[in-house]
Amino acid sequence: MVTVSMTVNGRQVSKEVEDRRLLVDFLREDLGLTGTHVGCDTSQCGACVVHLDGKAVKSCTMLAAQADGASVKTIEGLADGAELHPLQAAFKEHHGLQCGFCTPGMIMSGADIIARHGSDLDEATVRLELEGNICRCTGYHNIVKAILAAAGEMGGGMKQAAE
Amino acid sequence: MSVEGIGARVARKEDKRFITGQGRYVDDMSVPGMKHAAFVRSPHAHARVGAINAEAARAMPGVVAVLTGAEMAADGIGNLICGWMIHSKDGSPMNMGAWPALASETVRFVGQAVAVVIAETKSQARDAAEAVEVEWEELPAVSDVLGAIAEGAPQIHPEAPGNLIYDWEIGTKDEVEKAFGEAAHVTRMDLTNNRLIPNAMEPRAALARYDAADDHFTLWTTSQNPHTARLVLSAFYNVAPEHKLRVVAPDVGGGFGSKIYIYPEEITCLWAAKKTGVPVKWTGDRSEAFLTDAHGRDHVTVAEMAFDANNRITAFKIDTIANFGAYMSLFSSAVPTYLYATLLSGQYDIPLIHCNVRAVYTNTAPVDAYRGAGRPEATFVVERMMETAARELSVSPAELRRTNFIREFPHQTPVIMLYDAGDYEASLNAALEASDYAGFAARKAEAQRRGRLRGIGISCYIEACGIAPSKAVGSLGAGVGLWESAEVRVNPVGTIEVLTGSHSHGQGHETTFAQLVASRLGVPLDNIAIVHGDTDSVQFGMGTYGSRSGAVGMSAISRAIDKVEAKAKKIAAHLLEASEGDIEIADGEVRVAGTDKKLGWHEVCLAAYTGHNLPDGMEPGLKEGAFYDPANFTFPAGAYVCEVEIDPETGHTDIVQFVAADDFGRIINPMIVEGQVHGGIAQGIGQALLEGCVYDEGGQLITATYNDYAMPRAHDLPSFRVSTTETICPSNPLGIKGCGEAGAIGSPPAVINAITDAIGNNDLSMPATPEKVWRALHAAGGGLREAAE
Numbered sequence: 007m008v009t010v011s012m013t014v015n016g017r018q019v020s021k022e023v024e025d026r027r028l029l030v031d032f033l034r035e036d037l038g039l040t041g042t043h044v045g046c047d048t049s050q051c052g053a054c055v056v057h058l059d060g061k062a063v064k065s066c067t068m069l070a071a072q073a074d075g076a077s078v079k080t081i082e083g084l085a086d087g088a089e090l091h092p093l094q095a096a097f098k099e100h101h102g103l104q105c106g107f108c109t110p111g112m113i114m115s116g117a118d119i120i121a122r123h124g125s126d127l128d129e130a131t132v133r134l135e136l137e138g139n140i141c142r143c144t145g146y147h148n149i150v151k152a153i154l155a156a157a158g159e160m161g162g163g164m165k166q167a168a169e
Numbered sequence: 170m171s172v173e174g175i176g177a178r179v180a181r182k183e184d185k186r187f188i189t190g191q192g193r194y195v196d197d198m199s200v201p202g203m204k205h206a207a208f209v210r211s212p213h214a215h216a217r218v219g220a221i222n223a224e225a226a227r228a229m230p231g232v233v234a235v236l237t238g239a240e241m242a243a244d245g246i247g248n249l250i251c252g253w254m255i256h257s258k259d260g261s262p263m264n265m266g267a268w269p270a271l272a273s274e275t276v277r278f279v280g281q282a283v284a285v286v287i288a289e290t291k292s293q294a295r296d297a298a299e300a301v302e303v304e305w306e307e308l309p310a311v312s313d314v315l316g317a318i319a320e321g322a323p324q325i326h327p328e329a330p331g332n333l334i335y336d337w338e339i340g341t342k343d344e345v346e347k348a349f350g351e352a353a354h355v356t357r358m359d360l361t362n363n364r365l366i367p368n369a370m371e372p373r374a375a376l377a378r379y380d381a382a383d384d385h386f387t388l389w390t391t392s393q394n395p396h397t398a399r400l401v402l403s404a405f406y407n408v409a410p411e412h413k414l415r416v417v418a419p420d421v422g423g424g425f426g427s428k429i430y431i432y433p434e435e436i437t438c439l440w441a442a443k444k445t446g447v448p449v450k451w452t453g454d455r456s457e458a459f460l461t462d463a464h465g466r467d468h469v470t471v472a473e474m475a476f477d478a479n480n481r482i483t484a485f486k487i488d489t490i491a492n493f494g495a496y497m498s499l500f501s502s503a504v505p506t507y508l509y510a511t512l513l514s515g516q517y518d519i520p521l522i523h524c525n526v527r528a529v530y531t532n533t534a535p536v537d538a539y540r541g542a543g544r545p546e547a548t549f550v551v552e553r554m555m556e557t558a559a560r561e562l563s564v565s566p567a568e569l570r571r572t573n574f575i576r577e578f579p580h581q582t583p584v585i586m587l588y589d590a591g592d593y594e595a596s597l598n599a600a601l602e603a604s605d606y607a608g609f610a611a612r613k614a615e616a617q618r619r620g621r622l623r624g625i626g627i628s629c630y631i632e633a634c635g636i637a638p639s640k641a642v643g644s645l646g647a648g649v650g651l652w653e654s655a656e657v658r659v660n661p662v663g664t665i666e667v668l669t670g671s672h673s674h675g676q677g678h679e680t681t682f683a684q685l686v687a688s689r690l691g692v693p694l695d696n697i698a699i700v701h702g703d704t705d706s707v708q709f710g711m712g713t714y715g716s717r718s719g720a721v722g723m724s725a726i727s728r729a730i731d732k733v734e735a736k737a738k739k740i741a742a743h744l745l746e747a748s749e750g751d752i753e754i755a756d757g758e759v760r761v762a763g764t765d766k767k768l769g770w771h772e773v774c775l776a777a778y779t780g781h782n783l784p785d786g787m788e789p790g791l792k793e794g795a796f797y798d799p800a801n802f803t804f805p806a807g808a809y810v811c812e813v814e815i816d817p818e819t820g821h822t823d824i825v826q827f828v829a830a831d832d833f834g835r836i837i838n839p840m841i842v843e844g845q846v847h848g849g850i851a852q853g854i855g856q857a858l859l860e861g862c863v864y865d866e867g868g869q870l871i872t873a874t875y876n877d878y879a880m881p882r883a884h885d886l887p888s889f890r891v892s893t894t895e896t897i898c899p900s901n902p903l904g905i906k907g908c909g910e911a912g913a914i915g916s917p918p919a920v921i922n923a924i925t926d927a928i929g930n931n932d933l934s935m936p937a938t939p940e941k942v943w944r945a946l947h948a949a950g951g952g953l954r955e956a957a958e
Binding site (some may be wrong): 090 | 180456674843
């Protein structure tokens with residue numbers, strides 16, 4: 007067993023967990039943050055993407071212990087209170103989700119893509135950058151549209167917003 | 170069109186919980202005292218199950234129990250069933266082998282469960298499952314259909330000699346043969362429809378609780394049809410009687426058919442919950458999904474089409490062998506028969522059709538309906554044949570289709586279906602125009618200058634949706650009726666709950682169904698709640714599959730609204746001292762037409778519940794239900810045009826344009842319909858270019874992870890150009906045809922027709938990987954065949 011401490015969505019947490027506890031299981035089962043999903047066992051589907059110290063990571067691919075001392079943001083922590091993050095709003099407006107299972111990972115990856123590329127994002131870049139996120143419902147069409155729309159809307163302020 | 174009603178592009182009511190991480194999927198749930206299940210699965214494709222030694226596992230930390238198939242059988246838990254009886258052409262019933270939820274004697278595919286471990290944590294359960302020792306006696310296995318029906322093949326079930334489940338036919342063989350004898354031209358093709366693994370992003374899961382005090386079970390499960398699950402669990406598996414079992418399908422992360430079926434894990438969790446006295450949760454991992462979710466497609470077909478001298482089709486004959494895997498899944502038997510052969514007339518006036526289907530056991534995962542279910546297989550056969558025949562006859566593919574289109578409705582095909590309405594020319598024209606089909610030659614020449622091969626392909630699909638008229642399917646062997654039920658519950662304050670037997674797992678019912686109510690009763694969307702997925706709330710329902718929720722599910726709601734409306738009008742007429750026939754309901758008001766006399770909708774609703782002043786003899790309340798049984802299938806149809814560019818050096822295909830023109834009848838929410846088409850096309854392109862389930866000869870699944878099974882990624886796909894044409898469906902009150910499966914049905918032949926057009930070699934199977942395309946290209950080039958091999 008190992009004690010891990012981190013900040014999750016702005017809240018300081020500390021728990022004793024099995025050494026092999028994955029970050030995603032820590033979030034889902036120990037903290038009850040079930041918005042982060044598990045869709046595969048090979049680190050490919052991206053349903054588990056969260057931000058670790060501001061960068062998108064697959065929480066199924068690191069141990070909770072590796073996140074010790076880090077600041078983690080999950081889908082539950084993305085909105086500013088009742089106000090949706092622009093990318094969350096864009097997913098709704100552009101019908102970027104159907105069953106909703108891949109959605110948290112898509113949004114967390116999308117926010118990271120926007121943060122890294124700024125407003126120069128184009129469709130080809132978004133599609134390439136989504137390599138690590140699989141959606142089975144939407145054919146990606148409206149996900150791509152939502153990310154581009156949010157990138158446009160967030161303009162210059164977006165790097166800050168995504169961090 | 171109102172801003173919220175039928176036809177409006179309304180953002181989805183359900184989205185907020187999903188975009189904020191508040192969705193409620195089965196694995197997100199926990200109940201007090203809950204333990205975790207892990208299954209012990211067969212590593213062999215075919216083996217006898219010997220002694221199971223669980224002593225070491227039972228002694229491991231956290232382990233509550235290890236339960237085996239022998240114990241399950243001793244407790245009288247029934248075998249899994251197939252709910253659709255098909256008779257062979259000799260009149261004999263299908264040969265169904267027994268499928269216990271936990272195998273105690275023989276396993277027949279890799280991944281089949283033989284025991285379950287219940288432990289405190291998921292990790293402990295998995296560790297202990299690894300420690301269960303099973304003595305396996307390996308048996309010879311066979312994974313492909315042709316091998317399975319070959320002389321001397323391993324025998325998989327004693328009930329099915331030669332591994333043949335049925336040998337079924339439809340149509341008039343002698344007349345077809347005669348027409349072929351008189352044909353001016355015959356096109357013949359060998360076609361394989363590749364096996365697919367559905368891969369809904371949420372893996373299957375089940376959480377079962379048994380309350381001893383009430384002798385009552387609750388099952389939360391990843392289901393597209395919780396009522397069917399309850400019925401089957403009760404009536405056939407003896408897990409619990411129906412009134413003592415509540416089945417809840419909460420948010421479900423995609424289904425595509427794979428979550429229609431009642432799986433061994435659900436049965437096992439329910440049984441184990443009672444046996445151990447603790448709530449039991451199982452959440453499959455992706456490897457288990459690959460190994461044990463019902464797969465799709467997997468047909469081997471020979472097709473021949475006869476034409477007269479005017480290029481009109483005179484007859485069509487099809488011989489198909491369908492791989493059913495190791496067991497007959499719930500609706501498996503209907504897929505290559507009544508959902509496949511009945512659509513082989515396509516959009517064409519074909520006077521004579523004969524189709525023979527052999528269903529075959531192999532040592533692979535069970536195969537059942539996957540998005541489209543039989544109709545993609547039929548469309549692939551018909552549309553590959555049409556494009557190929559056009560090339561052979563040296564006429565344009567569009568022209569050959571036009572020559573043969575059905576133009577008068579209703580149209581009776583020779584394979585059961587009565588097409589009620591359509592305009593195939595309109596959707597073809599729309600697709601050709603949107604894709605600038607006429608300008609293709611210039612684009613091809615331009616691509617050639619860049620060293621790229623450009624090709625274009627058409628597909629004109631039809632499907633039968635709105636599944637299904639109960640009497641018709643009953644006469645064809647279905648074990649259930651396929652109507653839908655709804656209840657419209659108006660509250661005293663005028664807000665409305667609609668209880669539906671349909672289940673939404675991505676389709677947006679909470680929005681579209683509310684739009685119907687808003688249109689009819691003038692109530693704002695925010696005042697309408699759609700309730701589904703819980704057998705305790707909704708009386709009954711057949712669930713969601715076969716693009717049925719609009720055509721059948723909403724029709725049931727519409728019928729219930731009719732009754733609510735009638736009663737509300739009676740009440741209002743009484744209160745306003747007017748004639749019932751003069752009452753109108755709109756915009757939150759109940760008015761006497763042509764006067765200023767009116768009541769608020771909420772006032773009428775309140776009057777219904779106070780009962781202070783109702784017409785004599787009227788019961789208080791405002792709640793009505795309806796069971797809607799469709800009069801016919803519905804027939805969505807459309808035309809897809811795919812344009813590709815191929816790199817001749819690598820064989821890599823880029824889809825440079827994909828155009829869809831669909832006729833779905835009346836559309837409730839265009840945004841949601843477009844989303845359904847996008848997703849369907851992506852799955853169809855996946856089948857055509859990327860996805861292929863591969864078992865080795867011994868029945869080991871080679872494509873068991875996302876490393877090996879190529880799911881379409883964002884960069885594999887273009888943005889799609891979708892549009893609709895409209896002929897109203899005359900067979901249901903809303904004029905809806907259904908849109909859930911079209912994309913997956915229509916797109917694969919469009920893609921393959923485009924690639925084969927580009928490379929000039931028609932011999933290309935799906936998935937058209939770069940390697941296959943490169944080989945086909947160089948084989949067509951002449952002299953390079955050897956080099957390529």
